[in-house]
């Protein structure tokens with residue numbers, strides 16, 4: 001069975017307070033983006049291992065045991081004693097990019113195992129498992145535009161469709177540590193809450209919709225800020241960093257034909273697509 005875990009962007013990201021457990025409460029809107037990994041799982045009929053992981057495409061740091069798809073398998077295996085599996089993961093979504101690629105792989109692994117082995121878990125239960133694997137993992141279970149609070153795991157649906165808008169996504173060759181980015185933030189509430197901002201026309205978002213990480217990440221990595229400025233010069237209606245970086249996205253009108261012109265350098269990962 002094969003599935004295609006997609007990436008996300010954050011439309012606005014406000015870090016509102018630090019919690020006693022060291023994590024931060026935030027407010028954000030997750031929107032799915034059609035940049036995809038491929039994840040295939042078959043029953044493993046040879047050897048004694050419970051799983052084998054074969055990776056291709058972009059490299060992922062760390063041991064196979066720490067791969068989030070393996071953690072997702074182990075979580076369900078502990079409960080349901082699953083058959084041994086042969087896992088193939090093709091990485092296309094850059095890691096450490098604010099695109100949630102690892103979280104998406106984990107959530108799609110849970111969904112795939114649920115279907116393949118007829119576990120009959122509801123979306124609510126799958127979201128509970130996903131939340132144990134990463135802060136924003138649970139979003140990818142339903143994978144629809146979502147307003148998120150808490151540590152990024154308390155959801156309410158929003159009626160927002162950007163269907164047909166073009167997206168240019170640029171990930172420079174810069175690594176931003178999520179943990180360090182959070183450590184540099186002074187939590188506060190924005191004057192206009194994100195839930196209100198989203199109701200304004202997209203051209204107003206430039207003034208009102210904020211990713212709080214930009215304030216600390218841009219001075220440290222001016223190259224990331226330059227990408228945002230380039231996207232605006234190119235005609236983006238709205239551009240911002242996603243997550244804690246280092247990717248930046250620009251949203252362009254469906255009819256705009258000039259989005260392919262700017263050069264973001266040889267080492268950058270650039271994706272141009274259309275939102276669903």
Ligand SMILES: C[C@](O)(CO)[C@H](O)COP(=O)(O)OP(=O)(O)OC[C@H]1O[C@@H](n2ccc(N)nc2=O)[C@H](O)[C@@H]1O
Nearest residue numbers: 010022023024098134135136151152178179182243244
């Ligand atoms: C910034 C976002 O990308 C927004 O979508 C996510 O909240 C980050 O989610 P993530 O990469 O899955 O983060 P995790 O791997 O769970 O956490 C990495 C580190 O970020 C910090 N962290 C994360 C999420 C959160 N709400 N508060 C935090 O303070 C913690 O120090 C944690 O150890």
Ligand SMILES: Nc1ncnc2c1ncn2[C@@H]1O[C@H](COP(=O)(O)OP(=O)(O)OP(=O)(O)O)[C@@H](O)[C@H]1O
Nearest residue numbers: 061067068095096097098099100101102103105243
């Ligand atoms: N399947 C996986 N794909 C990518 N990274 C993985 C995976 N499994 C474990 N990881 C680890 O998780 C880390 C973060 O990966 P991920 O792609 O979720 O980061 P991100 O783009 O910063 O996402 P976020 O928006 O959640 O901050 C990587 O540095 C990697 O070591």
